[in-house]
Amino acid sequence: ARSSLRNPSRYTPSTISNTFSTQSLPRSPYFLLNMAPHSKQRRFSSSSVVPESMSRFAFAFDIDGVLLRSAAPIPGAPEALAFLYNNNIPFILLTNGGGKHESARVAELSKKLGVPLTEENFVQSHTPFKQLVGGLQDKTIMVTGGDGDKCRQVAEKYGFKNVVTPGDIIMACPAIWPFNQIFSDYYKSATRPLPTPIDHTNPAHSLKIDAVFVFNDPRDWALDTQIILDLLLSKNGVLGTASEKNGDPSLPNNGWQQDGQPQLFFSNPDLFWATSYHMARLGQGGFQASLQGVWDATTNGAALKRTVIGKPHAATYEYAERVLNKYRAQMLGGHGGRVGQLDRVFMVGDNPESDIRGANDFKSAHGTEWTSVLVKTGVYQDGTKPAYKPKVVVNDVLEAVKWALHQQGWKGKAE
Numbered sequence: 001a002r003s004s005l006r007n008p009s010r011y012t013p014s015t016i017s018n019t020f021s022t023q024s025l026p027r028s029p030y031f032l033l034n035m036a037p038h039s040k041q042r043r044f045s046s047s048s049v050v051p052e053s054m055s056r057f058a059f060a061f062d063i064d065g066v067l068l069r070s071a072a073p074i075p076g077a078p079e080a081l082a083f084l085y086n087n088n089i090p091f092i093l094l095t096n097g098g099g100k101h102e103s104a105r106v107a108e109l110s111k112k113l114g115v116p117l118t119e120e121n122f123v124q125s126h127t128p129f130k131q132l133v134g135g136l137q138d139k140t141i142m143v144t145g146g147d148g149d150k151c152r153q154v155a156e157k158y159g160f161k162n163v164v165t166p167g168d169i170i171m172a173c174p175a176i177w178p179f180n181q182i183f184s185d186y187y188k189s190a191t192r193p194l195p196t197p198i199d200h201t202n203p204a205h206s207l208k209i210d211a212v213f214v215f216n217d218p219r220d221w222a223l224d225t226q227i228i229l230d231l232l233l234s235k236n237g238v239l240g241t242a243s244e245k246n247g248d249p250s251l252p253n254n255g256w257q258q259d260g261q262p263q264l265f266f267s268n269p270d271l272f273w274a275t276s277y278h279m280a281r282l283g284q285g286g287f288q289a290s291l292q293g294v295w296d297a298t299t300n301g302a303a304l305k306r307t308v309i310g311k312p313h314a315a316t317y318e319y320a321e322r323v324l325n326k327y328r329a330q331m332l333g334g335h336g337g338r339v340g341q342l343d344r345v346f347m348v349g350d351n352p353e354s355d356i357r358g359a360n361d362f363k364s365a366h367g368t369e370w371t372s373v374l375v376k377t378g379v380y381q382d383g384t385k386p387a388y389k390p391k392v393v394v395n396d397v398l399e400a401v402k403w404a405l406h407q408q409g410w411k412g413k414a415e
Contacts, residue, residue, distance in 0.1 A: 057344040057408050058324055059084060059091035059401070060359075060370075062311075063109070065350035065378015066397050067093070070276035073112055074377050076398030081115040083401065090328040091121065094320050094347075096268040096283075096310045096354060098125040099146035099216035101154045120327045125267035125284075125310045126154070126215045128319045132265075133159035140164065140195060142209045142231070142262070144224045145216030145284070148190035154215065164209070166220070166227050167191045169239070173198045176230075176239075177223050200240030209237045211263045217284045225291050228264070229298065236260035247299075256302040264306035269313070270354055274378040311349075312358030321345070321364060344369045346404040348397055350378025352386035360388055371407075373400045 061067055067077040084091050093109070100108075105124060106117040140162040143155045152163045167187035172194045174180045199206045209231050218224040227239075235243040237260060248255030266288055272280035288308070295304045309316050325342060332339045347370050349355020359372035374390035375397055376382045386393070394400045 056340060056342065057346070057404070058089070058328060058342060059404065060094045060320060060324065060345055060347045061091060061397065062349040062351070062355050062378075063093055063095040064097055065274040066348055066375055067109075067113060069274065069377065071112070074396060076396050078114045080398045080401040081113055085115045088331065090324065090331055092320060092324045092327065093117070093122050094311070094316075095123070096125045096270050096273075097216075098127075098267060099150060099154075101157050102127060120330065121323070123316075123320050123323055125316075126151075126213070128309055128316065129155070129213060129215070129265070129267065130158045132211075136211055137161055139210035140208060141211045141213060142166070142169075142227070143213045143215055144228075145214050145218050147219070148186075149192075151215035155213065162195055164194060164207075165191070166223050168194055169198070169207075169227055170223060177226050179222070183220055183223070198239050200238075203235070203238045203241055206241075207239050209239065209262045211265065214264075214266045214268075214284060214287070216267070218287050221287055221290060224287070225294055228291060229294060232257060232261050232264065232295070232304075233298070234259075234261055237262040253302050253305075254299070256299050257305050264304075266306060266308045266310075268310040269308050270310070270351070272379060274350065280379050311351075311354040312361060314358075314362055317358055317362040317370070318365070321366070321368065325366075342366065342368050344371060344408070346371050346373055346400070348373045348375060348400045348404075350375050350380050352380055352388045352390070356386060356390045357388040360390075371404075373404065375400055 061081075065074075067074060067081070081091070083089075102119045102122055102124065106119055106122050109122075110117045137159055138161060141155070141160055142164050143151050143160075144166055145151050146154075149165055149167065152165050155163045168191045170177055170180050171184075171187050171191045176198075194207055196205065196207045212228055212231060214224075230239060231237060233242055233246055235241040243255070243259035243261070245251055245255035245259045248258075251258050266284065268284040269288065270283040271285035271289065273283040275281050292304055295302070311317070324345065328342060329339050345359075345368055347355060347359035349359075349372070352374060356372040356374055359370040362370050364370065372388075372390040374380055374386060374393045375395065376393070377396050380386060380393075392403060394403055
């Protein structure tokens with residue numbers, strides 16, 4: 001998991017809660033959870049399973065620092081998921097990570113964790129961007145973050161038709177960033193010709209960007225910062241132009257972002273995340289904070305209008321709850337169980353500032369209680385006081401599942 005920016009009110013002045021809550025969920029292939037017990041070394045045993053007896057609660061798991069640490073399974077994680085899977089207890093994976101398409105990520109996770117997963121119970125940071133395709137399908141967007149142009153490929157699979165990257169731009173116009181030679185070999189391997197040339201002398205026929213999406217942690221902060229800044233200062237999103245409204249005190253926000261500049265979207269506010277290094281490393285939230293600093297210096301502190309999703313923001317939890325309810329209805333209904341109200345979701349995470357804060361603050365429109373469970377295998381340092389207090393602190397995800405089952409009066413026993 002990752003650690004969020006400490007002052008989200010400053011860094012997230014807008015949300016897309018309404019956008020994400022009013023449109024239908026994306027469709028993807030689904031298969032029922034009807035396999036025989038998956039692990040011969042399960043740490044749980046239970047009596048016969050009656051699906052409707054379990055229909056009142058479910059789980060949401062973070063991935064990094066909860067299930068995996070630097071791509072390797074955390075001890076107990078495969079057993080915990082296998083138990084839930086084998087006993088038809090609904091769960092989703094809810095992560096601020098990303099950079100790959102959901103289909104590739106669930107295939108990778110299924111192999112590592114030993115439990116079949118599906119896109120239907122998986123939400124990563126940029127998954128909700130699928131619901132923005134309708135308004136931007138035929139527009140030109142810029143996508144940044146991730147390795148090579150993998151995030152471009154994800155955006156195209158979502159349905160965006162015209163997608164460019166900062167690499168495309170610098171290869172077409174090297175002068176846009178004077179230190180272009182440093183990453184030139186890297187960009188050559190993953191760039192495409194621009195759909196329209198960059199020509200500031202002829203704005204009507206120059207490259208116009210309608211929205212900027214930060215899908216994943218940018219690899220070249222300097223280039224991405226420069227190009228995003230250029231677009232935020234542009235006239236109508238035409239790269240290489242500058243709006244005459246910038247700095248006009250007679251206009252709202254002193255004229256900044258008042259002249260058709262592209263919308264700016266971030267998928268993840270996490271400042272830090274857990275890696276194989278013994279100290280947490282900067283994440284997408286670090287890039288956002290860096291861009292904010294450059295924007296403040298450029299505009300003398302004008303507000304930076306952008307939309308930020310990902311944990312702990314309510315829009316992400318609303319989206320995740322809809323995904324979970326749909327998945328749960330399909331799973332339990334497919335087993336002949338009565339699908340009643342979802343009363344409780346146990347959010348298991350390692351990050352007090354994203355996982356725990358988000359679960360604590362979220363107010364479900366359906367009355368579902370989100371209970372926060374903090375594990376010690378990731379960002380959170382044992383012995384420190386969490387910035388946001390969880391319902392309980394446990395050693396790892398296996399212990400978290402045991403605790404939750406006990407809370408729900410589960411009749412099985414741990415071995």
